[in-house]
Amino acid sequence: MNQLVDGEWRTDTYESTNEDGEFERQSTTFRNEIEDDPDAEFPAEAGRYHLYVCYACPWAHRTLLVRALKGLEDAITVDYVDPYRGEDGWQFTPEKEGCTPDSVNGFDYLREAYVAADPDATCRVTVPVLWDKKQDTVVNNESAEIIRMLDTEMDSVAERDVDLYPEGYQEEVDRIIEDIYEPINNGVYRAGFATSQEAYDQAIDDLFGALDHWDEVLEDQRYLAGDRLTEADICMYTTLVRFDQVYHTHFMCNVRQIQQYDNLWPYLRDLFQTPGVAGTVNMDHIKEHYYTTHPDVTPSRIVARGPDLDFEAPHDRDDLPGEPPEDLLALA
Amino acid sequence: MNQLVDGEWRTDTYESTNEDGEFERQSTTFRNEIEDDPDAEFPAEAGRYHLYVCYACPWAHRTLLVRALKGLEDAITVDYVDPYRGEDGWQFTPEKEGCTPDSVNGFDYLREAYVAADPDATCRVTVPVLWDKKQDTVVNNESAEIIRMLDTEMDSVAERDVDLYPEGYQEEVDRIIEDIYEPINNGVYRAGFATSQEAYDQAIDDLFGALDHWDEVLEDQRYLAGDRLTEADICMYTTLVRFDQVYHTHFMCNVRQIQQYDNLWPYLRDLFQTPGVAGTVNMDHIKEHYYTTHPDVTPSRIVARGPDLDFEAPHDRDDLPGEPPEDLLALA
DSSP states (O other): OOEEETTEEESSSOOSBOTTSOBOOOOOSOBOOOBSOTTSSSBOOTTTEEEEEOTTOHHHHHHHHHHHHHTOTTTEEEEEOOSOOBTTBSBOOTTSTTOOOOTTTOOSBTHHHHHHHOTTOOBOOOSOEEEETTTTEEEEOOHHHHHHHHHHTOGGGOSSOOOSSOTTTHHHHHHHHHHHIIIIITHHHHHHHOOSHHHHHHHHHHHHHHHHHHHHHTTTOSBTTBSSOOHHHHHHHHHHHHIIIIITTTTOOOSOOGGGOTTHHHHHHHHHTSTTTGGGOOHHHHHHHHHHHOTTTOTTOOOOOOOOOOTTSOOOOTTSSOOOOHHHHTTO | OOEEETTEEESSSOOSBOTTSOBOOOOOSOBOOOBSOTTSSSBOOTTTEEEEEOTTOHHHHHHHHHHHHHTOTTTEEEEEOOSOOBTTBSBOOTTSTTOOOOTTTOOSBTHHHHHHHOTTOOBOOOSOEEEETTTTEEEEOOHHHHHHHHHHTOGGGOSSOOOSSOTTTHHHHHHHHHHHIIIIITHHHHHHHOOSHHHHHHHHHHHHHHHHHHHHHTTTOSBTTBSSOOHHHHHHHHHHHHIIIIITTTTOOOSOOGGGOTTHHHHHHHHHTSTTTGGGOOHHHHHHHHHHHOTTTOTTOOOOOOOOOOTTSOOOOTTSSOOOOHHHHTTO
């Protein structure tokens, strides 16, 4: 695996699995915060911040979703890297459909942004990256923290009154985000990158145990935290929307497909059909990234055809308690 | 890939794909015939012939099915190789569950049987192998021909009156066996072993086009050739029963699962529940073989969990024209 070591690019530095064959995700590095306070180091400000993302990445996808739902498109600019990640890591290939140049710094590789922010950076180079165009540095590259900032600290520059971390739900939202991370969001990676049967089996047990649980929960309520669309749904969504196309086959998460679940599948369609969401999904980039980027998993780098899923089919979840934020309904 | 060259075992001799990345199956070598004629070179005779098979292999599975349906278990003995096929090719590992020693020749590797039959053999070493214990040689290793012999030439030693190549159906059976071979039986391998996107895409188009076609055909008739269980069903069955567990994920045949087909899935259960069939299916061997034997496809050699399929669920196809042979119904 490749990463930066003291600001130098290295391609032979660490194993992504431990001696038991279990995938171990390295923690992210930049953990500063945008604040709704003009005197803060990183104050909320329209036009100041920028996102580097890849359409394919579920963690980056979270930030695109919150940006779209809250109407932060004008306030926060965004560039899209190539879905294929090779020896040089995430790369800008503007000639490719759906990709952009680095419109802020003109970099060819995302790692250059990391080194610009910290010349001695020792870390993996991941998306999303939240960049401060004023101080020319990385604010944060941890998706859960970025969506919280976008959600709670940038209302002053957001076009819509959409609160994904509402009063009275916050404890529950935090709990759910934590609960689904290890078995579901990271669970598909633990299954796909496992190098021992035991590690894979444990990941599969955890993953489908959790999916089965949440399928039951969603029988009686429209959203994970109840009747309100929250950040918890954002975090669940980016894994579910990739599931049948890539995690099921490429990562061998093949006990069930999401389309076989009585409630998770309509829930996924409900979210997909929420105004703003569909535009953040680039299934071509998702498929290209996974199948071509992990030769240890799919050596042929052939992109699997995958099932033909109809995300636009009626979901019939309007009768359950809860509806999308009014400002979003107005867009429908 | 490994094979015999002039009777010597080689592991670096040929590519299984051509320059376009298309999988090309080599033809089989031994093509003699058992005949229902005491003066033939290989006459039908109880206790004289032996099958070397692997439970995992769909081609070998055909021979186990015809042997079981016709009641040839006492007339034809059988040994089971290890589902894992490594550098040394198919191997006898009697200590492993479901495997046997070579009870005829005491060989450790199946290739020894090939060399015993032909000291200068130049060929792949495949299952099934039909062995003549009297002349100490291989009769035939082409599955379609072996099942035809077992079906039509060995009634004198078969326990049951089961005819899978009945008068009036023969042309149709031959046509179907040929029609389904390239897109379906071999099609899953063409998809899984493709090394170019184009070759994979073509294989997937062919495979699902054919599955969709036969699903329609089976809407109105119980079996592929109409109202009679025939060799055509045997040939279809061994691919279908492996599909959702291995071909869908391991070979990336993931447009649909068989369990999503309105007619193929009940048809598969109908065949599975036909007396004699279930005992020929060893899903553990099937899964172990595919996931662990092709590191170019699944480098981790981790066996995917797979869907929990209920082959015993009611199939409701009794109302369609046709029923299993009377001699088999008597066993139910």
